[in-house]
Amino acid sequence: MPESLPETTLSDPGGGPRAGRREWIGFGVLILPLLLVSMDVSALYFAVPFISRELQPSGTQQLWIFDIYGFVLAGLLITMGSLGDRIGRRKLLLMGAGAFGAASLLAAYAPSAEALIAARALLGIGGATLMPSTLALIRNLFQDAKQRAMAVGIWSGAMAGGIAIGPVLSGMLLEHFWWGSVFLINIPAMVLLLILAPLLLPEFKHPRPGRFDLLSAVLSMGTLLPVIYGIKELARDGYALVPVLAVVAGLLLGYVFVRRQRRGPDPLIDLTLFRKRAFSGSLAVNVLAMFATVGFAIFLTSHLQSVLGMSPLRAALWALVPSFVVGVTAPLAPGLAGRGINRASIMCGGFLLAAAGFCALTLVGADSPLWWLLVASSGYAAGLVMVMALVTEMVIGVAPPERAGAASALLESATELGGALGMAVLGSIGNAVYRRDVTDALPAGLSPDDLHAVRETLGSAQAVAARLPGRAGDAVLHAARDAFVGGLHAAAVGAAVVCAAAAALALYALRDVPAAPPTGAAEPAPPVGGQRQPRGYTDDSTEGSAYQSAVTRLP
Secondary structure, X not given: OOOOOOOOOXXXXXXXXXXXXXXXXXXXXXXXXXXXXXXXXXXXXXXXXXXXXXXXXXXXXXXXXXXXXXXXXXXXXXXXXXXXHHHOHHHHHHHHHHHHHHHHHHHHOOXXXXXXXXXXXXHHHHHHHHHHHHHHHHHHHOOOHHHHHHHHXXXXXXXXXXXXXXXXXXXXXXXXXXXXXXXXXXXXHHHHXXXXXXXXXXXXXXXXXXXXXXXXXXXXXHHHHHHHHHHHHHHHHOOOHHHHHHHHHHHHHHHHHHXXXXXXXXXXXXXXXXXXXXXXXXXXXXXXXXHHHHHHHHHHHHHHHHHOOOOHHHHHHHHHHHHHHHHHHOOHHHHHHXXXXXXXXXXXXXXXXXXXXXXXXXXXXXOOOHXXXXXXXXXXXXXXXXXXXXHHHHHXXXXXXXXHHHHHHHHHHHHHHHHHHHHHHHHHHHHHHHHHHHHHHOOOOOOHHHHHHHHHOHXXXXXXXXXXXXXXXXXXXHHHHHHHHHHHHHHHHHHHHHHHHHHHHHHHHOOOOOOOOOOOOEOXXXXXXXXXXXXXXXXXXXXXXXXXXOOOOXX
């Protein structure tokens, strides 16, 4: 194994130089691509009927229009994070912005379903360059631990907010423009990023990057893509041989990838980072937080639309209520850590708050008032975002600055894996309870085809109920809604159990991680006539004099 990088911990007593106006403006520039990339995950929700009418995709093509973006993004995260460490994070950010803008233009004017799938794949490539670049640049812009924690809290809130805003913005655009407008909205923002980033963001990269290991990049994609694909397919369609084989193949390639990282002279990721509790424990906790967050999200939106009868746009607007709470609470956890409260305790409290929110959702019925659903959802969302904000801050804080891109990519990969697992496990639990309950409550006399459709999804049950006369249709609809609520309760119980277990894991795995070091404990000035740069810091920009005067150890 190559010699590991110097140990960098969160417990350094010194703080770095405090960021000024320039750094905070640069941070605002970084939030822009983050919002767009996270919005693009959910922006197609309302556009599907319009795309189906114009491009007439097959059922398989429609699924790939949705999924290809996330698959490509997940598969390339580690590669792009490591590449940014080598060639420069600002350079990779600008390349990603150009690719994202060009792919958005191609998607907006795609003449066929195949062309739209290809454009979405290119968007995934652009997104994979943007997300780890933004987080890694935050690690370099904010050397003061308390300021960095605040920036990461805002970053976490912006990412969650972008996912929530995506459906609302796309719904508003589709009321006035054609379906391609949901992609064109990306282009002005990417152009703005291409103009402002060179002016406000200095370049950061590994001072001794080594050779880029192309085979390791291929192996990382071969690990993540099949695993995430297989998990999502199993969640959607149940057991099938091909998804299971995909997961097995991905795990085998993952074993080969890890062995190569241990033995290669220039690994994509520094495996010694996993020896630090703050890093490995944070990744494990993040997987569980995303498990609960993503796994339960479909139940909330389906309840608003299919049980409460809201239109998609109205449901998306009401779903913003928890997002507003998330935006307020995301910076709260890093702020508490900055005041000396133990991180493990804060994470434990966040998970317990989330568990309480999920438990409250077990009291929601088909006729329950909307406010109860929103309050309970806001509770679990607030608790989990507190955890995720601290996780992000710890992961980029414990990683050496020259490895910040690869560390950020590992965090994003853990996020994708946790979300896929949550969809598979909680979705399967909810579907199993729905099918059991609806079968027991259905009226007699349904045809085999109608019975099969009702047992599949609540949406299919509503279609069957609309065709049936009088009381028969009402009985089917009532049974399906009650069964869906039963499935929601089961998924909420599962999420609550996971959150409770995660609270215990956070206390155990992160018990030795201290609170953030106090600010203002800057290192003494260097000797006259010399300036000492932080370890691993490289500034290739001509306008980076503010950063060149940094005189501190990295926290």
